[in-house]
Amino acid sequence: MRRLEILDGGMFTTVQDLGRVSYQRFGVAVSGAMDPFALRAANRLAGNPDSAAALEITMTGPELRVSADAVLAVTGADMAPQLDGRPIRMWVSVAVSAGAVLSFAGLRSGMRAYVAIDGGIDVPVVLGSRSTSTRAALGGFEGRALRAGDVLPIGELRTHFAEALCHKPSPPLPPRRGVPRQSIPVYTHDHIVRVVLGPQDDAFTDAALQTFQTAVYTMTAQSDRIGCRFQGPALSHRESADIVSDGTTLGSIQVSGDGMPIVLMADRGTTGGYTKIATVISVDLARLAQAVPGDRARFQVVSLDDAHRLLRTEQEVLDAIGSAGPGRTAGVPDQVFDEDSGAPLAASAWTDLADAIDLTSRKERHDDAR
Amino acid sequence: MDVAPRILIAGDRALVVEYGRAIDEATNRRVRALTSALAARAVAGVVELVPTYASAMVHYDPTVTTPAALQEAILEADRHLDDVALPPSRLIEVPTVYGGRFGPDLDAVAVETGLSPREVIEIHHGRDYLVYMMGFMAGFPYLGGLSPRIAVPRLPSPRTKVPAGTVGIALEQTGIYPTDSPGGWRLIGWTPLRIFDATHDPPVLFEAGDRIRFVPMTEAEARQHAPA
Numbered sequence: 159m160r161r162l163e164i165l166d167g168g169m170f171t172t173v174q175d176l177g178r179v180s181y182q183r184f185g186v187a188v189s190g191a192m193d194p195f196a197l198r199a200a201n202r203l204a205g206n207p208d209s210a211a212a213l214e215i216t217m218t219g220p221e222l223r224v225s226a227d228a229v230l231a232v233t234g235a236d237m238a239p240q241l242d243g244r245p246i247r248m249w250v251s252v253a254v255s256a257g258a259v260l261s262f263a264g265l266r267s268g269m270r271a272y273v274a275i276d277g278g279i280d281v282p283v284v285l286g287s288r289s290t291s292t293r294a295a296l297g298g299f300e301g302r303a304l305r306a307g308d309v310l311p312i313g314e315l316r317t318h319f320a321e322a323l324c325h326k327p328s329p330p331l332p333p334r335r336g337v338p339r340q341s342i343p344v345y346t347h348d349h350i351v352r353v354v355l356g357p358q359d360d361a362f363t364d365a366a367l368q369t370f371q372t373a374v375y376t377m378t379a380q381s382d383r384i385g386c387r388f389q390g391p392a393l394s395h396r397e398s399a400d401i402v403s404d405g406t407t408l409g410s411i412q413v414s415g416d417g418m419p420i421v422l423m424a425d426r427g428t429t430g431g432y433t434k435i436a437t438v439i440s441v442d443l444a445r446l447a448q449a450v451p452g453d454r455a456r457f458q459v460v461s462l463d464d465a466h467r468l469l470r471t472e473q474e475v476l477d478a479i480g481s482a483g484p485g486r487t488a489g490v491p492d493q494v495f496d497e498d499s500g501a502p503l504a505a506s507a508w509t510d511l512a513d514a515i516d517l518t519s520r521k522e523r524h525d526d527a528r
Numbered sequence: 529m530d531v532a533p534r535i536l537i538a539g540d541r542a543l544v545v546e547y548g549r550a551i552d553e554a555t556n557r558r559v560r561a562l563t564s565a566l567a568a569r570a571v572a573g574v575v576e577l578v579p580t581y582a583s584a585m586v587h588y589d590p591t592v593t594t595p596a597a598l599q600e601a602i603l604e605a606d607r608h609l610d611d612v613a614l615p616p617s618r619l620i621e622v623p624t625v626y627g628g629r630f631g632p633d634l635d636a637v638a639v640e641t642g643l644s645p646r647e648v649i650e651i652h653h654g655r656d657y658l659v660y661m662m663g664f665m666a667g668f669p670y671l672g673g674l675s676p677r678i679a680v681p682r683l684p685s686p687r688t689k690v691p692a693g694t695v696g697i698a699l700e701q702t703g704i705y706p707t708d709s710p711g712g713w714r715l716i717g718w719t720p721l722r723i724f725d726a727t728h729d730p731p732v733l734f735e736a737g738d739r740i741r742f743v744p745m746t747e748a749e750a751r752q753h754a755p756a
Contacts, residue, residue: 182578182587183563184724184732185662185706284726294666294707296726357536357544402551403663403670405578405585407542429580429663437539465540466590473591 160312161225162275165259167305168220173279173298174424175211178287182428188408189289189297192270192383192424192447194440195343195472196234200274202479203231203251203335205319210278211288213304215271217450219262220304222273226256227324228312229276233337235268235345235448249342251334253323268345268448276320277313293384293425319480335480345448349455351421353411353436354462358401361433362413366393370435371459375419379451383425385412386446388455392417395433403431409438409446411457419457421446439465441472530558532606533583535599540590541575545602546583551672555582556660560737561612565605568612573598579736580661581670619656620734622704622719623750624695624742626652630718633683637697637714640680651675652716653742657702659734667706667724667732671740674700686712693719695742706732717742720754 164171174197177190191197191214198208206212213220219237224230230252232239239246240261246252248271254260260273281288281299290298299308323334359367375390399415406412406429410422414432421438422430423446438446439460449455536544545562548555556579563577563584573593578585588598626649627634638645657671664670674697682698687710690696694705696713705711706724719742723733734740745753 179576179587181666181731182576182585183662183736184666184730185664185668186666186731285729285731291666294726296666354537354539357538357546402549402581403661404544404546404580404583405538405542405663407538407585407587409539427664428578429661434538437537437542439540462537462540462595466594469540469590 159314160228160277162279162310162312163223163225164220164304164306164308164310165223166221166261167303167308168215168262169218170216171220171304172214172290172292172302173211173281173304173310174214174289175287176209176289177424178285178289178291178297181285182405185428186285186296187291187294187425187428189291189383190287190424191272191289193234193272193444195444195476196270196272196447197274198476199249199337199479200231200233200272201278202476203233203249203337204229204274204276205251205317205323205335205480206274206276206278208476210274210313211281212272212274212279215262215273217265217269219271221259221261223257223259224254224275226312227326228254229320229323229334230254230260231274232260232271233274234271236266237271238263238266239271250336251323253334269450270447275312276317277315280311280313291425337475337479341475341478343444343448345445347450347453349445349449349453350458351445351455352439352442352458352460352465352468353409354439354465355436355459356434357404357437358433359435361395361397361399361401362435363394363396366395366417367435369393370419370457372456374454374456377449377451377453377455381449381451383423385423385426386421386449388419388421390418393419393435399433400431401433403429406430406434407437409440409443410434411436411438423447439468441465441468530609532603533558533562535602537595538585541588543586543588543595543598543602544583545586545606548582551581551660553658556658556736557614558609559584561609561614562602562605564614565609565612566602569601569605571598571601571605578663580663581672614737618734618738619741620738621741621743622695622721623745623753624653624717624719625747625750626717626744630747631695631716633714634716637678637680637716641678643678648678648716649744651678652697652702653744656739656741659736659738659740661736662732665706665709666726669703669723669734669740671702672700674702676700680714682712683714686710687715690715691718693721693723695719717744720751 177188284297295301375388576587690711695717698713
C-alpha cells in the first residue's frame with residue numbers, strides 16, 4: 159500500500175475533502191476544505207475526482223515522505239514548496255519518486271495550501287466524508303491535526319493519467335496538467351468580498367446596511383476554520399441581534415450583539431441564534447480562506463444571478479484543468495496546458511499521451527494475466 | 529388556512545423557508561412536515577434539508593436547479609402540507625442520574641429558584657420534551673418547554689469541559705451534551721446513553737420530532753438500563 163509519512167505536522171495540517179453533507183440535520187458540521195476551489199484544482203491536477211481527500215495546510219508547511227511513485231499537486235497559498243530541497247512549481251501536476259520528501263520553505267502569500275496525491279488520502283470515510291472535524295474529533299486522521307509519526311494510506315485507485323506520469327525511466331509527453339496562469343488566484347491583503355443580502359438583512363437599520371457595504375473591515379487573529387472574524391464600524395440591529403436558531407450555510411455573515419461581522423466557514427455549527435445580514439457568494443469563499451489576520455475587506459452586494467453566473471465561470475476554469483472523472487477509463491485525453499504560456503499544448507501531444515496510456519494498459523493486462 | 533411561508537435567500541446555495549419567528553409546536557410541526565414532503569418528493573437539485581425551530585434551510589446545487597424552480601417546488605409541497613404523514617414521534621426514555629458529581633449545579637439552581645433539589649428534579653423530569661431541532665454540535669437536541677419555575681440563566685463563563693451525556697438547563701431549554709465539549713449551561717444530571725455515535729447511521733439516538741422523557745435513577749440502575 160502506498161503511504162504518506164508525516165515527518166513534521168506543520169502548524170495545523172488536516173485531511174479534508176468537499177465536506178460532510180447530509181448530516182447537518184443531526185447537527186454534524188460540514189467541515190471540508192476552506193478553499194474548495196484550490197482543493198478541486200489540486201485534485202484535478204493529480205488526476206483525482208473533486209471529492210478526493212487531500213491535505214489542507216495552514217500557514218506553516220508540514221514535511222512529508224511519499225512511500226511510492228505518485229503524482230502530487232500543490233495549490234492554494236504559496237508556502238514555497240520543495241521536493242527533496244528543490245523548489246517545485248505550484249498549480250501543476252508533479253510526478254514524484256518513491257522516498258521523495260515534500261517540504262515548505264515558508265509562507266509567501268495566502269493562508270492555506272492544498273496537497274493532493276493521486277488516489278487520494280484514504281483515511282476511513284466517516285458519515286460520508288473523509289474531512290477532519292477537530293471540534294468533534296471526527297473523520298480525517300483520528301479526528302485531529304497531523305503530527306510527526308503519522309502514516310496516511312494513499313488510495314489504490316490509480317488513473318491512467320497518474321500511471322503515465324509516473325512512467326519510468328522518464329514520463330512520456332505530455333508531462334503534466336497545469337492551471338493556466340490567468341486562472342491562478344493572486345492572494346493580496348485587500349479583498350472585495352461579494353455577497354448576496356439576507357436572510358436577515360431586514361433585522362438591520364438602513365444605516366447599518368449602508369455601512370456594511372461601504373466600510374472597510376479588518377480580519378482579526380481570532381479567525382479560524384469556524385469563522386473569519388472582522389473588526390470595523392458596528393452594524394446596528396433594528397431591535398435585536400438574537401433570532402430563534404435557524405440554519406447556517408458556508409459564508410453566512412453573522413452579526414451578534416457587538417455589531418461585528420463573522421463569516422461562517424467550514425467548521426461552523428449547523429445552526430445559530432444570531433442574525434445573518436448577508437452571505438458570501440461561493441466563488442469568493444476562497445478569498446476569505448486565503449486571508450490572513452490584518453487583511454482588509456470590503457463587502458460588495460451582488461445579485462443572486464451574478465453569483466450563479468460567476469459560479470459557472472469557475473466551473474469552466476476547473477473543467478479546463480482536466481477531467482475530475484473516476485478511475486481507470488482512458489477516454490478522451492485531458493486538455494493539457496503549457497505551464498509557462500498557459501496555452502493549450504499542440505495536438506501532437508495528445509497522440510503521445512494516448513500512446514502512454516496504451517502502454518500502461520498493456521502493462522496492466524500483463525499484470526492481470528499473472 | 530395557514531399562510532404560505534416566506535422564502536428567504538441565504539447565499540447562492542441555500543434558501544430559508546420561514547414559517548414563523550417563535551418557538552411553538554404547531555410552527556415546528558409545519559417545518560418538519562415540509563422537510564418530510566420535500567425529501568419524499570426527491571426534488572432535483574436539493575442537497576440537504578435542515579429543519580430548525582421555525583424554518584427549514586434548503587441547501588441546493590445551483591448547477592442542477594434554480595431558485596425559481598426550487599421556490600415553486602417548495603410552495604407546491606407547502607400547499608399539500610396537511611396531507612403529509614410525519615414519521616411517528618417516538619418517546620425515548622433517558623435514564624438520568626441527578627445531582628452530586630453528575631449534576632454539579634443542581635444545588636445552586638435550587639437555591640436560585642427557591643426550591644429544594646428534589647423539587648428541581650421532579651419539575652425537570654415531570655414532563656416530556658419535544659426535540660424541536662438538532663444543531664450547535666453533532667447530536668445536540670434542542671428541547672423546548674422547560675418549566676419557567678426552574679429557568680435559570682447560563683453560567684457567566686462557560687466550563688471548558690462538560691462530559692458527554694451531561695444534562696443541562698438554560699433559560700427555558702434543556703439539553704444533553706452529546707460529546708465532551710465546552711459548555712455554559714447549568715448541569716443538573718447525567719445519562720450513560722450514547723446520544724451521538726459516528727459509527728452508526730443515523731449517528732443520533734433521536735431526531736427532530738421525537739419526545740424525550742428523563743427518568744431519574746441511581747447510577748447503578750442507569751448503567752444497567754443503558755450499558756455503555
